Amino acid sequence: MAIQFTQNARTAVLWAQEEAMRLGQSQVEPEHLLLGLMHGDDTCAIRLLDRLGIAASQVRDAVELTGGGPPAETSQLSAVTRQIVEHAHAETEQSGDETVGSEHLLLALLRSRGNRAAEALRKLGLSYERASGELGHLAGEPLSAAEPIHRVPEVRPGFLRGRDLVSIQDLSPEDVHGLFELTREIKSGRMPQNVRGKTLALIFEKPSLRTRVTFSVAMTRLGGQSIYLSPQDIGMGSRESVADVARCMERWVDAIAARTYAHETVTALAGAADIPVVNALTDREHPCQALADFYTVLEKKSETRGMKFAFVGDGNNVAQSLMLLAPRLGTHFTLACPPGYEPVNDIVEQARSLAAAHGTRFEITSDAFEAAADADVLYTDVWTSMGQEEESEKRSRDFAGFQINDELVREAKEDVLVLHCLPAHRGQEIADEVLDGPNAGVWDQAENRLHIQAALLAAVL
Missing domain, CATH: 3.40.50.1370 (Aspartate/ornithine carbamoyltransferase)
Structure with missing residues (x-):
């Protein structure tokens, strides 16, 4: 029977793959899984460590990683890590839970032997017996205390379908975390299929390197296409009103990414068009950049x-x-x-x-x-x-x-x-x-413009 994971546990495994690939390793070892568990705001694994007097930063410092070569393109669970996941499933059944959570993965790591993750945890004075005993107290807390602060929506393409991104104010914390989850999926090579055959219009009043290239490449990798429109192509606001441009574009393309001088131009595009409009930079905000930064x-x-x-x-x-x-x-x-x-x-x-x-x-x-x-x-x-x-x-x-x-x-x-x-x-x-x-x-930051914008397009289309 297939093992079912909670959202936090699934996220931890994805982060473990990221950690391995970053170090040029094609296999996810236990130490990568442990580092993956240290990602997140308030997961059960992190709450458990907190009750034991251990901060996530201490765990990261205790893990000795090897690698440093060119990043790997993909990563799979090693035989040792697969065994740890199976032990986590056994922990789940033993506790009467239905799905493997981040706390079960942590307990399975504590039970393991002969790997860097187990050594790091023991170096911090952690043991399986101590952690499992404390987990019983954690399980007795009110649900609101044991649940993550931000309930991340299920990672799925189209979870923001039809919405505009004119300002960061258009996104809730849950929306942002959902975009980050989708970004992680895409960066790991899991491409959504809902953008295939769709077209993005790039309306740019300002020249650009990073914004133009990353939006164009994102659409190509998602199976869609983009069309670039310069001021000379449109004459928006002079030859033709912004609203009229928007009403035409919505009949031809599936979304618009607009890079303009005045913020009001993007606001007007979004107000007139019945397709998603993404702010690719205005004089007021640059939301795509901020998302990639964080x-x-x-x-x-x-x-x-x-x-x-x-x-x-x-x-x-x-x-x-x-x-x-x-x-x-x-x-x-x-x-x-x-x-x-x-x-x-x-x-x-x-x-x-x-x-x-x-x-x-x-x-x-x-x-x-x-x-x-x-x-x-x-x-x-x-x-x-x-x-x-x-x-x-x-x-x-x-x-x-x-x-x-x-x-x-x-x-x-x-x-x-x-x-x-x-x-x-x-x-x-x-x-x-x-x-x-x-x-x-800085260079990872520039690369992440590509991945976050691919996630954003997959979310709104």
Whole structure:
């Protein structure tokens, strides 16, 4: 009989495959499974460890991984890991549960011998007897305490069918977690079939490298196609109204990704078209970038809750999307910018309200070192965005002291993750030694634009 997993256990196995592939290994070993269990917000395995006085970060530190070659394209459970999964199934039957949960996988790992995962757990003073006894107390807690904080919707293509993504505000925390799950599926090579034969229109008023390429490649890999439309092709708002363009496009294509100067243009497209419209960048927000950024944080750090995310630079469209997304994922957000370069007031108020509702901190400061202090993530963007070239010299003067360099990185945590949405102006907002240094996750971040947008398209189509 096939083994049935809970959503959290299934997610842990997927993360285990990611861990193995990242290290260039085609087989998932017990240590990868253990690391996979450390992903998530509030799973039963993590709650069990917490009751035993062990943090997920301690487990990650205790696991000794080998590898480091080119990433593997696929990964399968090794014979030893398959046996551990079977033992987890036995734990499930013994406890009277119907499905294998993350806690059963953890107990099976504790029962195993002769592998790095078992050695790491014992090094932390954990034993099967101690954990299984504590699990009995956990099982007696109210359901609301034992369940994950965010109930992730079943990972399935089309779970946001027909919806627009104009702002991060269009997504609930559950929507975001669902997109992350679908992204993980796609990145592991499990391609949804619901986009096959469909067409995405790319309406771009601004030139682009990452956005255009990643949307185009995403549609191709999903079995669909894209068509690129420049300002010269449409003349939107001059030769023809935005609403008329939208009404024509909805008869020809299945979705629109629009990269425009004015946010109102994308809002008007979404209001007039009966097909999904995705904001691929406006002067107000860049939601696709923010989603890819936080997915990268989740990959690198295994969690987002309780993290300090520090953005150093202009309070621009990327910063505004990030500050709206951070509280949804339980992340504290600090922005450091010169006076006069703060985000727009209404988004600041939205971010403050969201932080209060989700129990996170939101701060704006003019001191880059204060923002960087004890940060888990350091993020920057160009000081002068497209369309602001005439302000370049003034901005360079105003942003002096807001560069992410070695001195600023030393203020953050030792394992701080440094991100930049690119393109980077080396020597201005970020120093070469940081962008090319060991803490940078910029190239993984750029790659994840492809995977998160593929997931988004599979979700809305």
